[in-house]
Amino acid sequence: MAGNTGAREGGDRLGAVLRPVRAGNGFEEALEQILQVVRLGLVPDGERLPAERELAERLGVSRVTLREVLRVLHDQGLVESRRGRYGGTFVLRRSDGAGEDELRRRTAEVDIEDVLRFREVLEVGAAGLCAAHGLSGEGVVRLRRALDHTRDAPLADYRRRDTLLHLTLAGLCGSPSLAAQYAAVRAGVNDLLDCIPLLVRNLEHSQRQHTALVEAVLDRDADAAREIAREHCAGTAALLRGFLA
Amino acid sequence: MAGNTGAREGGDRLGAVLRPVRAGNGFEEALEQILQVVRLGLVPDGERLPAERELAERLGVSRVTLREVLRVLHDQGLVESRRGRYGGTFVLRRSDGAGEDELRRRTAEVDIEDVLRFREVLEVGAAGLCAAHGLSGEGVVRLRRALDHTRDAPLADYRRRDTLLHLTLAGLCGSPSLAAQYAAVRAGVNDLLDCIPLLVRNLEHSQRQHTALVEAVLDRDADAAREIAREHCAGTAALLRGFLA
C-alpha cells in the first residue's frame, strides 16, 4: 500500500533524528566529558579539576556516579585526588604510553572523514561569523591573548594552546551551539593528532596561518578568514589522512 | 595562589564542555526527538510513526517511557493511536491553534541568534562539502528528486518539502555528525518559521535559490554553492529577525 511504502522510505530518513537518546549511561557520558576536558587541555597537567560537588552539578550527574568516573581515571593513572582543604582532583602528566591502547581503541571507532569534515565546517564557520559580525573589545583581547600564547609555547604545550586558540575563536562566534559542537569534535581531532608525530615544520606553517587568521578576523575580512581557516583545516586533514589511511 | 587563579580562569573555559550530560530525563529527550520528527515533516500528516516497539528501541528508551511520551502527544491532539493489525500511531493534521501556546513557549526559550548562525554555518558547510567532494550517482538522484519535489508542492506542504531538500543535502555531505546537528537546528528553525506568515514572494525567491544551489552543487562549484547557501540563509534570517525582534 502506498502509505506503507511511504512510511518505509520515511523510515530511512528518520535515521538522522531517531538516534538513541543517550549515547550511554550517565557514567559513560560523564567519563567522556571529563576526558574531553583533559584531552582539550582545558585543565593542564598538574592543575585541579573543579571540586566533585561542582563537577557533578555541572555534568548533571550525582556525586556518586561522578566519583565512579574519577575512580576509573585514577586507576588509569590520569588523575590523583588529595583530601583536605585546597585538596581536589589533579590531572597528572600523562607518562607517555599510559592509556595508549585506550587511545587506539578510541581512534579505531571514530569515522575519520566525519570528524575532519565536520571540523572544517565548524572551524570555517566560526572564523567567518567572527569576521562578519566583528568582535567585542573583550573578544579582541581574548583572541589576541590566545594567539600570543601560542607563539611562545614550549613544544610540549603547543598543541594545548593551539586548541585553546581555536576554542576561543569558536566561543566568540556568537553561537553557543557551534562552540559546544566544536569542543566535542576538536577533542576527537586531538585524539587523532595524538597518534601522529608533531613536526616542527607543520607547526611553523600552522603558526603563520593562525596569525593570518586572527588578522583577517580583526580586519573583518570574512572571505579571507574563511579561506585561511579552510586551508588550515585542509593541512591538518591531509596530515592525518596521510598517517592514518 | 597562581594555580588557584589559573583554575578559576580555566573554570570559565570549561563551560563549553561541561554541559549537563543529558538535557533532561529519558522521557523529555524522547519527546523532543519525536516532536522533531513531526516538526521536520519526516512523517507527514496522516502517516504512521514507527511501531512502539521499534521506536522505543531506536530512541534507546523503554516502551513504557515511550508510551508516556505518546500519551502526552495524544492528549495534545498531535497523534492518534489505532489498535489492531495495520494500526499504529498516526500524526494528525495540526488544526491550527492547537499547540499554539506550546510553540510560543518553545520559541521563547531559544536563542534566536544562536539558531540562525549555527544553521547558516551548517547549511553553507554542507553545500560546500557536497560540491567540493561531488555526489555519488545515487546522491545526485536523491538531490534532484528532492528539488523536483519542492517545485510542484502545494502551498501547505511547501515548508515540509523545503525542509526535506535541505536535510537531503545535509545527509549527502559525508558527515553524519553534521547531518544530525542540522536536523536538530532545522527543527528549531521550523519552529520559528511557524510563527510567521508564509509569503508567496519569499517562496518564489527561495525556490530560485534552491535551483541555483543544486545546480552549483552538481557543477561541483563549491564557492558558488556556499555563496548561494549563505544568501539563502541570510534571507530567512532577515525575515525571522524582522518578525520576531
Place this chain on the structure above:
DNA sequence: AAGCAATGGTTCCCCGCCATACCTTATGGC
C-alpha cells in the same frame, strides 16, 4: 593551639526507568 572551612570519602533510601511477559484488538489469509 584551636577552630573553621573546603575538600574528598561513605552510607542510606527512594524514585525512575527498563526488561519482560502477557492481554486486547483489528485485519488479512486460509
Place this chain on the structure above:
DNA sequence: GCCATAAGGTATGGCGGGGAACCATTGCTT
C-alpha cells in the same frame, strides 16, 4: 468462519542512579 499476525494496552519486579546527610582529612586563620 477461524486463526495467525501485528499492532497497541497493561502489569510487575529489579536495579541503576540521584539526593542528602554524614564522616574524615587537610591547611589556613586567629
